[in-house]
Amino acid sequence: MTRKIVQMSFLVTVASILFSIETLIQSPIPGVRLGLANIATILSLKWWGIKEALIILLMRVLIGSFLTGRFLQPVFLFSLSGGLVAAVVMGLVMVYGNRVFSLIGISILGALFHNLTQILVAYFLYVRQVEIFFLLPLFIFSSLVTGILIGFLAYLVCEKIVIDSSIQITNSIQ
């Protein structure tokens, strides 16, 4: 149990740092981010389950927003709402669509729902203008690109680090 808590804490730490570093990177498309911290959500879903993934996500969004000074700002609300929906969707797909989708497909779906949630939140909380949905194709495109990238990264990590049922870290680097 202690081992599991330590492992989850490590994931929270890594995710918070990725989340913070990411805000420093200039994105070529305004408003579109890589979603590096999403790796933590995918890994926690893969290793444990939805409950653990949601705990790690909440911790990450909180710590990340404290680190970047964006607590309760729009970015924080977007990360929180998008992250929650994405985590639940990815968790469900991982359980029920395991044979159809690999981590890459799951990651694309996660990115897609993350962006959809953000647009909906932006629509209901900030701009009540239907035209905001014209940005949708751009967001679908970015979900596709970042989803494949993040999914592949998560896959590589899963290949290297295996956490088995007895909760032991076994390092399988050749």
Add this chain to the structure above:
Amino acid sequence: MDKLKLKNVLKTGDIILIVVLCVSIGLSFFLFRLLSVEGELVSVSVNGKEVYRFPLSENRNFSVQGPLGVTLIRVKDGKVWVAKAPCPQKICMKMGKISRAGEVIVCIPNKIFIKIEGKAKQVLDGITM
């Protein structure tokens, strides 16, 4: 140990998903180009309420008061862009210049929404009798 390849990782669902998304992106961009008409009016809203409405053809600078401060909007040569913004990330400024009907600029922190409206949306150019 077989080599790590993207081909070995992907499952059928992934490929279907990627193809469907690619097609929908392509289709939406195509439809957007097809349906979009020359922009005619600039409409600026704060917090969901329209505050300005100008023809796109007239050059002008104007400022809009949002919850964070004053956003400076510039209209020149049929293009609209945000020249100055009080928000921390300046995403609205980075969204660049827009000129076609249906294009938008959004500033979430300052709750400002700029859109371009076209002429009355007609599917047909005209009917001869």
